[in-house]
Amino acid sequence: xxxxxxxxxxxxxxxxxxxxxxxxxxxxxxxxxxxxxxxxxxxxxxxxxxxxxxxxxxxxxxxxxxxxxxxxxxxxxxxxxxxxxxxxxxxxxxxxxxxxxxxxxxxxxxxxxxxxxxxxxxxxxxxxxxxxxxxxxxxxxxxxxxxxxxxxxxxxxxxxxxxxxxxxxxxxxxxxxxxxxxxxxxxxxxxxxxxxxxxxxxxxxxxxxxxxxxxxxxxxx
Amino acid sequence: xxxxxxxxxxxxxxxxxxxxxxxxxxxxxxxxxxxxxxxxxxxxxxxxxxxxxxxxxxxxxxxxxxxxxxxxxxxxxxxxxxxxxxxxxxxxxxxxxxxxxxxxxxxxxxxxxxxxxxxxxxxxxxxxxxxxxxxxxxxxxxxxxxxxxxxxxxxxxxxxxxxxxxxxxxxxxxxxxxxxxxxxxxxxxxxxxxxxxxxxxxxxxxxxxxxxxxxxxxxxx
Numbered sequence: 001x002x003x004x005x006x007x008x009x010x011x012x013x014x015x016x017x018x019x020x021x022x023x024x025x026x027x028x029x030x031x032x033x034x035x036x037x038x039x040x041x042x043x044x045x046x047x048x049x050x051x052x053x054x055x056x057x058x059x060x061x062x063x064x065x066x067x068x069x070x071x072x073x074x075x076x077x078x079x080x081x082x083x084x085x086x087x088x089x090x091x092x093x094x095x096x097x098x099x100x101x102x103x104x105x106x107x108x109x110x111x112x113x114x115x116x117x118x119x120x121x122x123x124x125x126x127x128x129x130x131x132x133x134x135x136x137x138x139x140x141x142x143x144x145x146x147x148x149x150x151x152x153x154x155x156x157x158x159x160x161x162x163x164x165x166x167x168x169x170x171x172x173x174x175x176x177x178x179x180x181x182x183x184x185x186x187x188x189x190x191x192x193x194x195x196x197x198x199x200x201x202x203x204x205x206x207x208x209x210x211x212x213x214x215x216x217x218x219x220x221x
Numbered sequence: 222x223x224x225x226x227x228x229x230x231x232x233x234x235x236x237x238x239x240x241x242x243x244x245x246x247x248x249x250x251x252x253x254x255x256x257x258x259x260x261x262x263x264x265x266x267x268x269x270x271x272x273x274x275x276x277x278x279x280x281x282x283x284x285x286x287x288x289x290x291x292x293x294x295x296x297x298x299x300x301x302x303x304x305x306x307x308x309x310x311x312x313x314x315x316x317x318x319x320x321x322x323x324x325x326x327x328x329x330x331x332x333x334x335x336x337x338x339x340x341x342x343x344x345x346x347x348x349x350x351x352x353x354x355x356x357x358x359x360x361x362x363x364x365x366x367x368x369x370x371x372x373x374x375x376x377x378x379x380x381x382x383x384x385x386x387x388x389x390x391x392x393x394x395x396x397x398x399x400x401x402x403x404x405x406x407x408x409x410x411x412x413x414x415x416x417x418x419x420x421x422x423x424x425x426x427x428x429x430x431x432x433x434x435x436x437x438x439x440x441x442x
Contacts (some may be wrong), residue, residue, distance in 0.1 A: 161397065164394055
């Protein structure tokens with residue numbers, strides 16, 4: 001499904017090497033601080049060649065975001081087998097997500113920390129990827145609700161909120177796992193699955209938490 | 222507890238007006254695009270006065286982050302009454318958080334989108350605030366575990382992971398609520414509380430989800 005169309009293999013290979021070097025440099029030093037000299041040196045090519053192939057620092061950064069966003073969504077989709085139960089699909093998706101972010105910490109930093117806040121078009125590229133992942137998680141939650149046969153009509157807005165919560169939790173845990181020694185992808189996935197599934201599982205069974213004003217009060221001392 | 226020491230009231234008032242204008246401008250246009258001219262005009266003062274009081278664009282941005290980070294953590298702490306049950310404390314904290322981020326969307330954009338990825342010292346300021354909130358949530362989760370008397374020894378790393386997940390989910394939902402028409406602070410808090418508490422509640426009662434390899438398999442088709 002690769003979108004790179006090329007007749008001359010060497011150029012494609014070299015471009016990937018430049019992108020590898022760029023992802024590493026942008027991820028570790030940030031967009032502003034990263035220099036094209038550094039990237040060219042790390043890629044083992046001349047700076048003019050980087051400009052010839054990728055045009056500008058902005059276009060190079062955009063190419064990094066596109067490649068890494070596609071790789072991350074592809075990793076998550078590839079990790080999930082559609083026929084299985086919703087909890088198994090979510091678990092497999094989380095494992096794939098955390099494995100990918102752990103193996104590609106610079107790419108994750110580019111996507112989550114560097115690209116989101118820089119001016120357009122960078123933020124829009126990442127927002128599109130995030131929307132795709134949120135949509136995917138939304139499907140899983142809807143499937144889980146159907147599977148439970150308890151609340152097939154879980155309100156659309158509620159599902160959207162749950163998907164946003166889950167994706168935000170996953171992003172936060174990926175940062176945490178990548179900066180906390182000894183936390184494996186599997187541990188991060190287990191923590192989130194426990195949190196998310198036990199919670200979603202309760203919701204699907206109709207056991208929700210009620211705000212104090214509208215329902216039961218919590219125990220006061 | 223304010224750290225601004227001043228003998229001349231007008232200066233303190235003017236500084237706050239400058240910071241109000243700066244938060245609005247940085248929040249809506251981003252750090253790079255925001256100009257000191259714009260900020261001075263919005264504050265109704267001359268540009269030299271902004272420089273005289275706040276020194277530089279960088280220092281002004283830092284002052285914005287500090288003020289807004291302090292206001293957010295203070296709002297959350299003020300919303301929570303320590304004597305109540307852990308679920309009630311969490312609910313009150315979430316309501317306070319989403320109410321504050323909904324009322325101060327520009328401040329939230331500065332803290333969550335603008336400050337995190339710019340070079341030091343901005344990112345460090347926000348990281349410190351985030352750590353404080355994570356520590357606060359960690360306390361609540363530990364208190365909930367004690368309260369449940371089921372798993373008072375929930376492993377430290379597991380609690381840390383749950384707190385990161387919860388804070389990440391809250392950040393994501395705050396962005397979502399601020400960009401989705403008609404989503405109230407209460408709705409965002411209810412969604413997350415349902416997600417988090419039903420999940421944490423199950424965990425506290427010893428009902429956790431087990432990965433397929435180590436425990437029960439999900440239903441395959």
